[in-house]
Amino acid sequence: MQPECALCGSKESAVLRTKVRAGVERKVFRCNACGLVFLEPRDEDLKEYYREEYRKVYTPAPGRVSASEEIFKTYLPMQKIRLDKLGGILHKEARLLDIGCSAGQFLKAVAPHVGTAMGIEYNESDAAFVRSIGYKVWSVPIEETDIPLASLDIVTVYQTFEHVKEPQRFLKSIAKYLKPDGHLVIEVPNVHDPLLTVFADEGYEDFYYKEAHLFYYAPDTLWRTLERAGYKGDVTTIQRYHVLNSFSWIYTGTPQRSAEVGMGEPSLPMAQGVDEDVAARFNAWIRAADRAYKDMLIDLHLGESLFFIGTKVPETSA
Numbered sequence: 172m173q174p175e176c177a178l179c180g181s182k183e184s185a186v187l188r189t190k191v192r193a194g195v196e197r198k199v200f201r202c203n204a205c206g207l208v209f210l211e212p213r214d215e216d217l218k219e220y221y222r223e224e225y226r227k228v229y230t231p232a233p234g235r236v237s238a239s240e241e242i243f244k245t246y247l248p249m250q251k252i253r254l255d256k257l258g259g260i261l262h263k264e265a266r267l268l269d270i271g272c273s274a275g276q277f278l279k280a281v282a283p284h285v286g287t288a289m290g291i292e293y294n295e296s297d298a299a300f301v302r303s304i305g306y307k308v309w310s311v312p313i314e315e316t317d318i319p320l321a322s323l324d325i326v327t328v329y330q331t332f333e334h335v336k337e338p339q340r341f342l343k344s345i346a347k348y349l350k351p352d353g354h355l356v357i358e359v360p361n362v363h364d365p366l367l368t369v370f371a372d373e374g375y376e377d378f379y380y381k382e383a384h385l386f387y388y389a390p391d392t393l394w395r396t397l398e399r400a401g402y403k404g405d406v407t408t409i410q411r412y413h414v415l416n417s418f419s420w421i422y423t424g425t426p427q428r429s430a431e432v433g434m435g436e437p438s439l440p441m442a443q444g445v446d447e448d449v450a451a452r453f454n455a456w457i458r459a460a461d462r463a464y465k466d467m468l469i470d471l472h473l474g475e476s477l478f479f480i481g482t483k484v485p486e487t488s489a
């Protein structure tokens with residue numbers, strides 16, 4: 172039976188793939204009508220998987236807090252791109268909620284620029300770490316928090332919305348907590364990523380699609396998803412990974428040893444004893460090339476992640 176598209180309701184779709192990360196057998200569909208890419212909806216058999224996953228996530232295991240601290244330290248320097256995107260909407264009295272706040276790296280980065288920075292994080296270890304560094308955090312859906320309705324200036328949802336099973340319900344629920352002129356910010360992976368659409372890197376494809384990601388948005392499908400839920404705004408793309416990371420994928424078909432290596436400014440591996448000035452010239456060249464690469468990707472809407480900033484469309488009272 173053909174699954175129904177969550178965006179347009181069409182039952183006509185094509186099977187893009189039959190496997191996701193780690194060789195797991197799951198179909199990935201693309202809606203023939205609107206182009207939304209989505210994972211085969213879960214059936215009864217997958218309930219057990221979810222229970223298992225749930226237990227893993229909610230069992231406080233030794234060492235998990237330090238894992239949270241590692242996530243925090245690794246990703247803290249990479250929040251600048253998000254802050255820069257938010258520039259115009261941040262203000263000293265703003266009440267901000269970061270849904271899926273992970274180890275609190277964005278909360279830490281944004282806190283000096285807003286009045287209140289709070290988070291929602293289902294992973295109890297990460298949530299405990301976020302509390303330990305001084306932020307209010309819940310591990311329940313927004314409706315189960317004690318946040319007052321229409322009280323938030325900014326809600327950010329970074330690399331989380333693609334996990335959400337009922338996107339429309341989720342977006343409409345956030346709308347109730349935003350002030351009338353409040354902003355919603357969403358960052359999700361871009362299914363038009365050049366490693367999928369320009370370079371057709373098979374290793375990357377096997378890595379990119381994964382069980383936890385239920386939807387794979389492109390600029391137009393993300394925009395329409397938000398429009399349908401009553402938001403208006405702009406979708407742009409960002410590119411956090413540098414040009415050497417792309418080439419590493421192209422030539423090896425495998426990820427680099429950590430996300431950290433692939434982010435920030437690229438550095439070329441240098442032989443021992445290379446003249447310092449020569450090394451500096453080479454690195455200046457690869458960094459200039461990286462800036463040009465990123466500018467081109469953003470210009471073509473091919474950056475690795477989509478970035479939406481928008482507001483609620485006022486309800487018309489005729």
Ligand SMILES: [Zn+2]
Nearest residue numbers: 176179202205
């Ligand atoms: Zn559709």
